[in-house]
Amino acid sequence: MMWVNGLAQESIEARDRAVQFGDGCFTTARILHGKMLQPEAHRQRLQQACERLMIAGVDWQLLAQEMVAIASTIDDGVMKVIITRGSGGRGYSACGCQQPARIMSLAAWPTHYLRLRQTGVCLALSTVRLGKNPLLAGIKHLNRLEQVMIRIELEQTAADEALVLDSDGMLVECCAANLFWRVGEQVFTPDLSASGVNGIKRQQVMQQVIGFGYALSEVRQDYQVLADAEEVLITNALMPVLPVSQIEAWRYTSRDLFSQLNPDNE
Incomplete structure (x- = not known):
């Protein structure tokens, strides 16, 4: 309709x-x-x-x-x-x-989000890189060809979502979700000042994790930092928060932050 x-x-x-x-x-x-x-x-x-x-x-x-x-x-x-x-x-x-x-x-x-709350999300590293443009960064404009190409590539894999980097190889987001990861009492999310979408749920989660007592940092980091993460989450307005179980060969079992953000797993 x-x-x-x-x-x-x-x-x-x-x-x-x-x-x-x-x-x-x-x-x-x-x-x-x-x-x-x-x-x-x-x-x-x-x-x-x-x-x-x-x-x-x-x-x-x-x-x-x-x-x-x-x-x-x-x-x-x-x-x-x-x-x-x-x-x-x-x-x-x-x-x-x-x-x-x-x-x-x-x-x-998308009812498959219910399944992914239980199984966790598998992320595949996308070869499609996002261009850097501070003028358009953060907003959800209609120029989505990069995401279209990311999705086409993703559909050729068995993964649920794509891990997306910018043209410098720094972490940005997923195809249709924002990214968070936790190391101990620290929570990180990519800096979106040059590319990516600053999602409504991302903004809400950033406020929540600070309220839970975590130290929150927006960072420009290579994706290899995720090898040391204890927990990885992705978010958007529809999911709204999903745990990540695997990125390439890395696996994640902790759901401490996910449980705090979803006390009733709803």
């Missing part, structure tokens, strides 16, 4: 800049009992991305109303919300783009 500018339809203009240039941003949220979880955080994410991309004219009140109305049409699932710069302009120029477009869609929640 899909809605474009509040109307139920399955298509957008071919001239829309999302089609032409990937000019826009998006967020993906869990729907539970007909309500979007953390709606304000998702709205803020979109607003911050639009500010970074200089997309003006979004009716945020109308967008919030549409998200509530569309979420209420299902009991359990996933909502994707896209904002594009709209149609107009010649070539790369955005002159003439009068009105941003709002695109929303619903899908089933």
Whole structure:
């Protein structure tokens, strides 16, 4: 099911800049009992991305109303919300783009996350590297070709997710999740100032681990540091937290932090 500018339809203009240039941003949220979880955080994410991309004219009140109305049409699932710069302009120029477009869609929640909470996630090291671009780092913009290539490569393996590095070989994230690892009372997550997506769940987990009394560090590190990790976790708004059981030849059995973040394993 899909809605474009509040109307139920399955298509957008071919001239829309999302089609032409990937000019826009998006967020993906869990729907539970007909309500979007953390709606304000998702709205803020979109607003911050639009500010970074200089997309003006979004009716945020109308967008919030549409998200509530569309979420209420299902009991359990996933909502994707896209904002594009709209149609107009010649070539790369955005002159003439009068009105941003709002695109929303619903899908089933990935039930395999339930299995992975029990078995743990197997990560495969991706050969596809992320480019460094501080201007776009952190936001969930529509230019996702790197992730598409990572996913295509991942699907040729038996792994559940990909471990992704930047062009310097430093840890960044997974294909569709953020990364954390624990060594004793220290928790680490990659520095995303040059590439990667600063996920809503990542931000929440960072606050939680500090509250639990761990020392938290955002670092630029080679993936070999994971050989010494006692525990590795991945996060996104849908999982929302999963334990990692294996990365290449390294195996992990501790679930101390995972248990604190998921006291009821829900």
